Amino acid sequence: MEVKACHVQQHHLAIGRQQAGAGARAQPVRSSPTAARRPSSSSSFRSHFLIPSPSLPKRSPFLVSNGTRWTAGQWLDSTAQIEVPVPLSLAWDLWTDRERVNRWMPWIHSIKVLKDRPEFSEWCLKYNAFGQDFEFTWTAKNLQPIRYQKIHWRSVDGLPNRGTVRFYPRSASAVGVQLTISYEVPEVLVPLVSSVSPLVESIMKQDLERFAQIAKEQSLKVPAK
DSSP, X not given: OOOOOTTOOHHXXXXXXXXXXXXXXXXXXXXXXXXXXXXXXXXXXXXXXXXXXXXXXXXOEEEOTTSOEEEEEEEEEEEEEEEESSOHHXXXXXXXXXXXXXXTOTTEEEEEEOSSOTTEEEEEEEEEETTEEEEEEEEEEEOOOBTTTEEEEEEEEESOEEEEXXXXXXXXXXXXXXXXXXXXXXXXXXXXXXXXXXXXXXXXXXXXXXXXXXXXXHHTTSOOO
């Protein structure tokens, strides 16, 4: 005689053994269906509400245009470079005018320097990739520049990213410009990470080509310093 021990307390199980005889083995106690549906710990609550587990590094979720909260998953670096036939000072002035950077970076929808804290600026990115429309915002802080050599920044909230523009004077009327952007790829795009970096670098290359054209046009209007 086999005795099922589901929902039976230990003393009932002992009675079952006596009834089954010396050769019978009691079945292991199984959890009730109700208990199986009940969270066993706070981990499921955390995962549902995007609350980081204490044992894992904290990663900041951010909002996209449709209201979905995405958690950033992996850092990538992308670099592009171009030779520009304009004086170093002109290239420098164009890049340090932050609110006009989106003239050659159209995927940057808007840039607004904070009046009370001009070292900070608010950025909005809009782009369509992999059949989806993406919109991200962040606040960036300008880090200490090295005049005519490097400007760099990092985000302090919103989409995690940081960037650097380096300037390499070639002559009195030519300069090399190198743009490097580091960014965290949302977890939803991590499976496509091998495609993300070439895509971003292609976009950056096009941005620098637009910059070179704008800089050349500007050089015809503004005398070199």
